[in-house]
Amino acid sequence: MLREAPLHASLKEWYSQPGDRTETPVDGYVIDIVRDDLLIEIQTGSFAKMRSKLTKLLDNGHRVRIVHPIPVDNWIVKVEDDGTIVSRRRSPKHGQPVDVFSELVAFPQLAAHEALEVELLMTTQEELRRHEPGKAWRRKGWVVAERRLIAVETTVRLSNVDDMTALLPADLPSPFITRDLATGLGRPMRTAQQMAYCLRKMGAITEVGKRGNAIEYLIEPS
Secondary structure, X not given: OXXXXXXXXXXXXXXXXXXXXXXXXEOOEEEEEEEOOEEEEEOOOOHHHHHHHHHHHHHOOOEEEEEEEEEEEEEEEEEOOOOOEEEEEEOOOOOOHHHHHHHHOOOHHHHOOOOEEEEEEEEEEXXXXXXXXXXXXXXXXXXXXXXXXXXXXXXXXXXXXXXXXXXXXXXXXXXXOHHHHXXXXXXXXXXXXXXXXXXXXOOOEEEEEEEOOEEXXXXXXX
């Protein structure tokens, strides 16, 4: 058994079904869940760490599903070394399915592989922070010690490029620029840029011109 963080362990327990095999070696890698011929990887951190693993598994003909949590609600809990709670507050940030593109930028072309799919778990989480002077200066020394699952609110399955393209706002102009996309999503420009980059690499949108200095895109017919 590999050492697991609480969030990863809780998600694996929540996601597992009777008959599943867990922590199973496949092609030199340990797979979180093996369900018949489907390999399921619970990924709570950076997708970039998975690139070589996914490439080999897909090249060897396996079906792979990445299960990734996105916190719709996140409670920030500050604790002392003895576990005493200093404060507990709800984060003003609320995740959306489009936030997955901040991870898919690690391998957008690989994400379009017909044998790879992504399932998003929209969650309520608790983030425990401990004070360590000299670290995390933006948070005045409060570092994230661990994350815990409170609940899975809903799931979003992205089985193919069409599913990912469906996350685009319905009222986008045609053609559109990333500023239009950010406005339609109600998300920062960085999220819009990451989404546009991924969808372009997947062949879902195409560059067709410029509006000032901004690149214009058209959605490719499915």
